[in-house]
Amino acid sequence: MKNIGQRFKQLFRQQPLKVSTVIFVILGLITVGTIQHYQLKGQATSANLKAIMAKQKNEQITDVAQSSATNETNTSNDSKTSQSTTEKPNKMYVEIKGSVAQPNVYQVAADARINDLVKLAGGLTKDADSRQINLAQPLQDGMSIYVPKKGEDLLVQEQTGPPATSSTISEAGVPNKINLNQADATQLQQVSGIGPKKAADIIDYRQKDGPFKSVDELTNVNGIGEKTLANIRDELCV
Template sequence: MDRLRELLENSNRQAWIIIGLGFTTIIALSFLLLSNRPVSSTQPEFASQSFMSGSGMTASSSTAVTTSQTSVNTTMYVDVKGAVKQPGMKKVESTMRVIDAVQLAGGFASNADEKQVNLAQKLTDSQVVYIPKRGEQVPAAVSGTSGATAGGAGSESQAPQVNLNTADLTGLQQLDGVGEKKAQKILDYRQEHGGFKSADELKNVNGFGDKTLERLKPQIIV
């Protein structure tokens, strides 16, 4: 009987030991899990805020660049003449072209010769945009003006046409081989005969023969 009691007491003691060890193990595991748990996630939030702040700075910089580029688009003025519906001085932007100036002038007149004009040419400040009529040669006053639009490709290499009936002494000297003395002879002939009826009359002026007339014909109008 005593032996049985002793065995029971030993069994109870072992059971409590096992229970105690199990409880200790559970506490240890719980502490280990709690110690490995992340404290907070503030770092990603901070990074996100920093990224947003950086994005804001980038957007601001982009806006500044766009504003700077827009400011380059300056305002200018050009003088539109000839066969347009509303000729005169027009306010334009530096990015505009001749066709834009024509549109600001109300468009082409019904008798405009569009083929003589380079509509794609960029405008410059103080430029004269001249639209000739059909069959009209661009006046010398316009051809000799800086920035004038007179004709398409290759027109800049052509000599300016001079009107024998309206050009002054200086204007007549623009003709190839015509100096002050010959220019004065043209003026004298024009005054004496009431003007030139045709370009061929130039050979009636002293010092102008058939060869000279042939050379000057592309440069003169009446």
């Protein structure tokens, strides 16, 4: 290292201009290299910073889009749930009997009226008394409609309510009697001495020949005679 220093001094004395030029060139190269190094480093840092900012922006956009989609899905589900909760049944079942061509239980639209039910049952018979029914009356699920004959005097339920039960008011105004014109097979079997067969025969007679005009008419049903009628008369009404 000492020899190098002595040679450099000797060379500088012999050719000072050349040595100075070489030194300046070397220093210049070092300076330029240093500047370029920091410029490249700065550019890389700037590029990295831009990439990071762009990534964060994309992530924010994605989060907003996902949040919006989730909100729309929840809103749609809430709307469907609310709609399904408030929707009414599209169909209902109602019964019509009495003076119609085909007494039976029919499936009707939720907004149907008695006139629609009469049409499904084949229309009124010739002896039907249409003055006692309101054909424009809206129907309700489980309703039972009875169409009386002309001249028939019946104590019937209001047609705005559900079908009558076994405790329908009797002709004497006494409750807790089975109404022969409105009771179903199960209710008829509550009467002592009437089983499934006789209950079916009573309903069949009622559908074919119309409603009973009196309890005494029950003797027209197969299997029911005067003796049987005498035993069950107090449990029945029309």
